[in-house]
Amino acid sequence: MGARAVKLTPKVFVDFDGTITKHDVGNAFFRKFGDEAKLLAAIDRWKAGELSGSGLLLVEASTAVVTEAEAVKFIEGFEIDVSFKDFLGFCRSSGIELSILSDGLAFYIERILSVNGIEGVPFYSNRSQFIDGGIKIEFPYESDCTKCANCKGYQVLTHTGADEVIVYIGNGYSDRCAVQYADSIFAKDDLLRYCEENGVTYFPYDSFQDVLAKFRKILERGKLRKRHRAELKRREAYISE
Template identity: 40%
Template sequence: MALKLYVDFDGTLTREDVGNQFFRTFGGDVCDSIVQEYHEGRISAVECFRRELRAAGRIPLKVLDEFLARQEMTPGVPGFFDYCRSTGIDVTVLSDGLDLYIHRLLERNGLHGARVYANRLTLSDLGDGTAVPALDFPHGCSECGVCACCKRNVLLTTSGEEDIVGYIGEGFSDRCAVEYADIVFAKDDLQRHCQEQNISYYCYSTFDDVVSRLQLILSRKRLRKRRRAEVKRREAFVCEA
């Protein structure tokens, strides 16, 4: 049995929510009210992103570089990726944020070639120090507008029946996916959600905590699936068949 780990990006691999700060930086305070509408369920995640992108307009590339230079990873992240590589744990970064800053920040921290599923942000350089941003959503779900990148679907389609599925997250966009995970690492909003929904989890603060816990888990003779998660994974395929 192989352990497959799915890891949220904003607020999990990074200290802050880079996506929210990106739109606030380039789109201004109006983005807060757009996000508020999203959290109240009045607009879909895709609509939220489209409106924030319109508010952002052209992106000054120097300001983008400065913005990215200020973003910090959560302590222990490089060691976590090293540990997973050396122990054969498959890691996927799974984000309802934007791939452009995810790749840039991972690479800046020496994490080249990480597998990332996220919404796609492309920049068309106008040659005058600015770029026009465009978004698309290659991992959207036609049935549900809660997220723009459906973490549940990615998790279901990239894990096999024999895999033990682990998930590390902290926020709203992780709530759906943890229902399908055998081993959950949660903090902040996601920790409260797991408590309310009776989903067993390990709390963590840094990725050093995650590695320590994984060492304990892997020292057991046999990894165990979480019954409710296993049933939900099976049901999802039955419903869609």
């Protein structure tokens, strides 16, 4: 008797800054309200692995002078890739779950989605409070990762099961932990370069219009499948838990 065929379901995870939005909101926010020189030095140390993801956010926040009203006014000016709405609509009408994973902050994700008429999308990010003319960061999702405050690799593993195919869409350094476990990867900018340099298979894209066209084609042709290297990585991660 042959093995029973298991129906694979896609589960989609999307980065926020620079992927749903056209620019990196978190970065621009801290550049605007924080100390830019300290910020750039901290980012370099983070990229070199000398500073953890939460350490970087704490440095950024420690230099910020901003009220909630100023923050909200600033971030509302950031545009999204409007074709994200089409992609989300396609996923919803196809019964495919989509979540946003971000190493940024909830206040601007919530606000920007709502300003653009996007409701009900689950997201996992760091959180913050505006207190005494500054911003205090909270980390609701702790993991063993030293690179990230809210590790997207940890989130992907936490939110998927054995019958699911992980689809990941991102653009930056904070997506690295997630793509090692992802089966279908859509990459641009720094993430695309990372995938190139590390021999990770990916689809390049510019906008969600490209992602939608490709994703639709993959589903129509029954080409949704697990990536062997990602499966091995997931197995390794489960064993080491």
